[in-house]
Amino acid sequence: MKPIEFYDTRTRRQRRFEPLEPGRVGIYSCGPTVYAEQHIGNLRSRLFSDLLKRFLLSEGFEVTHVINITDVGHLVSDADEGEDKMEAAARRAGRSALEIADHYTRLWREDAAAVNCLPPEHNPRASEHIREQIELAKKLEAKGYLYTIPDGVYFDTSRFPRYAELAGLDLAGQAEGARIGVTEGKRNPSDFAVWKFAEEGVRRLQEWDSPWGRGFPGWHLECSAMSVRYLGERIDIHTGGIDLAPVHHTNEVAQSECAFDVHPWVDFWMHNEFLNMGAEKMSKSTGNVTTLSDLVRRGIDPLAFRYFFLQAHYRQQQVFSEKAIQSAAKGLQRLQKIAAALEEATGEGDEALQAPFRARFRDALADDLNAPRAMAVVWDVARNDTLGEADRRDLLRRFEAVLGLKLGEAVVEDDGDRWETDPGIDGLLAERQAARAAKDWATADRIRDELVAMGIEIVDTPEGARWRRKGAG
Template sequence: MPDRDVPLGLEEIRLYDTRTRSVRPLEPLEPGKVGIYTCGPTVYAPQTLGNMRSQLVPDLLRRVLIAAGYDVTFVTNITDVGHLVDDSDDGDDKMEKAAAATGESAADIAARYTEQWADDRRRLGCLEPDIRPKAADHIAEQIAMVETLEAKGHTYVIDDGVYFDTASFPAYADFAGLRLDDLEATGRVDSIEAKRHPADFALWKLTPPGVKRQQEWDSPWGRGFPGWHIECSAMATKYLGERFDIHTGGIDHVRVHHTNEVAQSECALDVHPWVGHWVHTEFLDLGGEKISKSKGHVLTVDTLVDEGIDPLAFRYFSLQGHYRQNQAFSIDAVRAAGTALRRLRLIAHQARAAGGAADPDRWEGARRAFWSALADDLNAPAAVAALWEATRDPDLTPADLWALLEEADTVLAVDLGAAPDADQTGSDARIDALVAERAAARAAKDFATSDRIRDELAAEGIEVVDTPTGATWRRR
């Protein structure tokens, strides 16, 4: 653990690890420091809300680790070359295909959608990455790793390119629990007949004779471009070292992309395990089907904005489901989450406006419940439930509640300090102040002042409504 005080309940962080299929304590390679690599977007199109959920989970994890006192280095990549439309190493590169369809350059497409993705992350409350490397800027590192694999006997060359020989890595199937004899189950049936095994994957693809690509580079094997998987191994190693603590991504990456990352990295670097914890996010579910661009689902952050929904309502919606469970998605569900978020912001606003001094002894129990839930494999639904339970605790003063909510928002990042909507409290700062003054008088048992303020407001046509979570007001 880091050498400083951390919130009670956050002394030990436990995470599910895909590789070992177990929830284990986080044990960083270097005490007090954590390196995280997150698979970022392939920037040929806008990112769906499903893609963005796999950004929200590592952002929550990063914030929890910071709260626990760790020095976190967070790396997320940009795939702007090498990602084919088929995981079996067949078909067109997604960037080249988008360029051909639009008449734009692949570089312009990548720049536009990279910025849109970055803006979507900001709108969803994500911290900026410490490092955001692009695959096209790290061709030399990728070629060097392929050369290392070749020198160690893990590759072979066919007309199509350089391939990793999975037979040279006996543990290949272990990471995802694959049965390589059941090819359909692994999604590896393909049409590249010269491959020695369907699971073998491309490290470097050669440009076919007579074809001119927008994105291609010279290499020891000929002009071409890197395979999708090698970029993450090369960039993660460059920025986090030959071994690092946490690798995150969507659950759909386990069988192919991350299995291949493990194989090529452990063989090139002679390490095991390459990564301490693998954290994978489950799908958003549309009636039994994941949200996916390939399925024609183009629900994006802009979709929410067009529907009049605060993007942070989607972040709050995501917190209502555990990251290792599919989460049923609908616009109505996100809208309902937005309503709950506005209510929580109103409670926070009223608690802060009431003033006073918080007593750590009074709110320590609620604080422990909140942080303990997050320390237990990022159980965000339980953490949010702990906050709502605290809002109903009669032993907490408004100042205690605001102290709790303000601290909780450092990791939830749903802007609990925002001013409430006008339709909840009106938009009159003077009335807000009087209601807050009345709340403070009631807390001090100064009922004469409390009644006087209520009567003054009533004379103006303002009705004060006392609730278990505080007072609100409305015009008659």
């Protein structure tokens, strides 16, 4: 059996994975900032961490998965300037920050559930861990890493030599071309806020007292503070979108390693690549976003997006398109039908015959979560004519634990609830049925052609003909 290997962003190579503590794995995943509806690019990150978790569970590990909810302190700019996204969203909607956070957190959880993600063991909110964040900042202050300027309390990155390690940044080279706005008083361009002071005369929706003054925590602080509470001072795996590596994760590392005196704080940094819309990435700022609810509105099964996700490797940019999601929906539907049919199989399988397929599937995932290769094995089993039905059933059940495609569960037979009725059309259909009964195919086909011309699709079943408007589906 091949060892489990994952690609680690920090060391820039794929290497053997072994948990810090035998048998148990802690995963920390950067979750959503709940000021807007998440799009399917965000969902790719969620699916990625879920695939990771499911695979580790299938390998017999006890997994503790933590996903944070950012509901405070995420500013519009990483230069620690601009508005707080939560505050801005709340103001726009005329609601409280808490209401906004609750609303979008609920949507986010619904999306995750719809694509069959396992719930995380912990799903902490930044605003409910202010004390922990202040404690962490105090630790850093005691060690001399912080300094205070009128704007807030900052982390002096020059005191942390490994600062650029994670993202492989060339700080000197960056400074030249950077368009980062400069906050008055910062000692280094890369210094970041640990605590921001509430502006004079401005009443924020979210602000707290701290040893340094009234204000709110810097965005990066929450991950360091909450991860240590739920996972301890070292983490096996930290996941997130690739965009988070240069700033957010780099700053997390600085805080955590300095506060806890550990290195490496995170054993494996795993970052997923972006989902592209056509040639360009999907991003809120450019507006080319699609949400899961958009897909559902178009009649697409949310699990089709999961299937789509599994068809590409998580470290490759994946191209989303109408064609691609339709193709995934079709593939999923066929796979579900096959699996459901196999559930009818009786008898017991033969472990020895199944073993090679299990090994191929498992080894693909053990190789840095190569889901596309695993999917090829799934299809090999699904359409295999040398294995017995019981073996195919057993294998698909086993794969399902990692895939999460709801294989083998009862499928609603072919859109059963979408068939329509209409007096006029039903009348025509009745005429056609009469013609068919009389074997008058010419008349029967003429009627069907007329209906098809009206954009109506007819499907004959043992229970009679049913119909629906094409594209309504």
